[in-house]
Amino acid sequence: MPTNSNIKLVEERVRDGSDTSCIVREMGGNVDLVVVGRRHDTGCQALSGLAQWMEVPELGPLGDVLASQDFTAAASVLVIQQQIMKASHSSILN
Numbered sequence: 001m002p003t004n005s006n007i008k009l010v011e012e013r014v015r016d017g018s019d020t021s022c023i024v025r026e027m028g029g030n031v032d033l034v035v036v037g038r039r040h041d042t043g044c045q046a047l048s049g050l051a052q053w054m055e056v057p058e059l060g061p062l063g064d065v066l067a068s069q070d071f072t073a074a075a076s077v078l079v080i081q082q083q084i085m086k087a088s089h090s091s092i093l094n
Helices: 017-026 057-067 088-094
Strands: 033-037 076-080
Touching: 017 057, 033 057, 057 076
Parallel strands: 033 076
Antiparallel strands: none
């Protein structure tokens, strides 16, 4: 399988929101694109405390960190959200 040296996936282990915030800020100048999810489990330890400081809740805790003035990289940020489908009327009746 051919490899592409232009794409790199990085996984980091964190204990709490403070660790997560530090890791995100440290990667600043090394990335061109950051993809983050918007909705997370409210009890997620890796994001603990970040929601309390959000200025733009529409972006979610990580998107907010990346959009803050503290994140100085010139990277694009893509915030994604899974749509949760409600049951349709016909499926309820059957």
